[in-house]
Amino acid sequence: MxxxxxxxxxxxxxxxxxxxxxxxxxxxxxxxxxxxxxxxxxxxxxxxxxxxxxxxxxxxxxxxxxxxxxxxxxxxxxxxxxxxxxxxxxxxxxxxxxxxxxxxxxxxxxxxxxxxxxxxxxxxxxxxxxxxxxxxxxxxxxxxxxxxxxxxxxxxxxxxxxxxxxxxxxxxxxxxxxxxxxxxxxMVVYARRNGDDQQASVLLRHRSHVNETVHRVQDVIESRLTDRLSLAELASLTGCSERTVTRLFGRATGMTPLKYQQALRVERAEHLIGQGATVEVAARTVGFEDARMLRRLRSR
Structure with a gap:
């Protein structure tokens, strides 16, 4: 005991x-x-x-x-x-x-x-x-x-x-x-995280702003994490021009919509790898074509 x-x-x-x-x-x-x-x-x-x-x-x-x-x-x-x-x-x-x-x-x-x-x-x-x-x-x-x-x-x-x-x-x-x-x-815990995982997830770090247009863009990206989303499609879904979406998103989060999607994918892939998935399987599960891009992004 x-x-x-x-x-x-x-x-x-x-x-x-x-x-x-x-x-x-x-x-x-x-x-x-x-x-x-x-x-x-x-x-x-x-x-x-x-x-x-x-x-x-x-x-x-x-x-x-x-x-x-x-x-x-x-x-x-x-x-x-x-x-x-x-x-x-x-x-x-x-x-x-x-x-x-x-x-x-x-x-x-x-x-x-x-x-x-x-x-x-x-x-x-x-x-x-x-x-x-x-x-x-x-x-x-x-x-x-x-x-x-x-x-x-x-x-x-x-x-x-x-x-x-x-x-x-x-x-x-x-x-x-x-x-x-x-x-x-x-306990319905989403994932058993490693000790060196960051205290604030990508979602928490980049959701503290108050711009509703950017929140709508983030909602689309998060719900379609594995999809190939173009800037034109995101702009159309929010009723803004591509230039406006890029400007507002950068001001609110410090990154482009594509980099935000990549950050979410890498974080999700890290969870899968921590649970025993191979890098190749994790990469394809989160939407990358293969593990090369995931390895490059992780190395940064």
């Missing part, structure tokens, strides 16, 4: 906790042997979303194979937030010193830093907190814009949904990729 113990911090994000907890509890349905428990400095821990969470104030004695997870809390800053007692932080440190693995989600990385576990290690956190984490722990190497980082039995993730990616990775390592894939399917 492997215990997965979540250390709950006041203001904890529900998804930071619930995502990994769901992964490990679902893994039990596929033959994994996990027991989940929840501890904190008080018996009732308020979540940021307003749901009070029950916790044990008794910090258990952990075995080497047990996993300790610190979910993140909602805050625009790290300093002065995430209250944890010296006793709890010493317990986190002691588990790692005895050979155990410690993980964090989002702002939870700050708790690991206060426990002295980030010095000399690679780590990450939510992109809004990376600068501050770097300032607070100058001896750590903060890896930017990735989903999770594992270094010396310390695993840190970007936050919110990336906690699911972190937990699936740990299940894959401990129980095999087939169990992790089965858990991802039962």
């Amino acid at each position: 492997t215990r997965v113990v979540f250390l709950l911090v006041p203001g904890v994000h529900l998804l930071d906790l619930a995502g990994p907890a769901q992964v490990f509890s679902s893994a039990v349905d596929f033959g994994a042997d996990y027991e989940l428990s929840y501890v904190g400095d008080s018996v009732s821990v308020p979540s940021h979303q307003g749901v009070p969470l029950g916790a044990s104030t008794e910090l258990p004695s952990l075995e080497v194979d047990d996993l300790l997870v610190v979910p993140g809390w909602r805050s625009s800053t790290l300093v002065g937030t995430g209250a944890l007692s010296a006793r709890a932080l010493a317990w986190v440190r002691a588990h790692h010193d005895c050979g155990g693995m410690v993980a964090s989600v989002c702002a939870g990385a700050d708790a690991l830093g206060r426990a002295g576990l980030l010095d000399g290690r690679r780590c990450t956190t939510h992109h809004e907190l990376q600068d501050e984490l770097e300032r607070r722990y100058p001896a750590a190497r903060v890896v930017r814009d990735v989903l999770y980082v594992e270094d010396g039995r310390v695993v840190t993730s970007a936050g919110i949904a990336s906690g699911i990616d972190l937990a699936l990775h740990l299940v894959a390592v401990r129980n095999g990729p087939s169990v992790a894939a089965a858990v991802a399917r039962t």
Whole structure:
């Protein structure tokens, strides 16, 4: 039996906790042997979303194979937030010193830093907190814009949904990729992402503008990802001239419609390759004629 113990911090994000907890509890349905428990400095821990969470104030004695997870809390800053007692932080440190693995989600990385576990290690956190984490722990190497980082039995993730990616990775390592894939399917997770995948997808990075014409062009490209779309066709569908579409699209996204489609295709192909597809199969699945173009775009 492997215990997965979540250390709950006041203001904890529900998804930071619930995502990994769901992964490990679902893994039990596929033959994994996990027991989940929840501890904190008080018996009732308020979540940021307003749901009070029950916790044990008794910090258990952990075995080497047990996993300790610190979910993140909602805050625009790290300093002065995430209250944890010296006793709890010493317990986190002691588990790692005895050979155990410690993980964090989002702002939870700050708790690991206060426990002295980030010095000399690679780590990450939510992109809004990376600068501050770097300032607070100058001896750590903060890896930017990735989903999770594992270094010396310390695993840190970007936050919110990336906690699911972190937990699936740990299940894959401990129980095999087939169990992790089965858990991802039962959780209806789109794809099990690699740790070095970017925190923001192509869609998120280039959809933050407010130009409705460009949004309509993007809708067409995304719904017809594998089609050969001409600029003339996109212009016709939006009721604009080709020149106007090019100008508006470039101003809103910093790229042409063709480059946007290529970026989406490459990102989708990376997911397929990560799930075991060959480069050739992935290239053809996303709309490239063969793997040569995909290889060129990936190399950039």
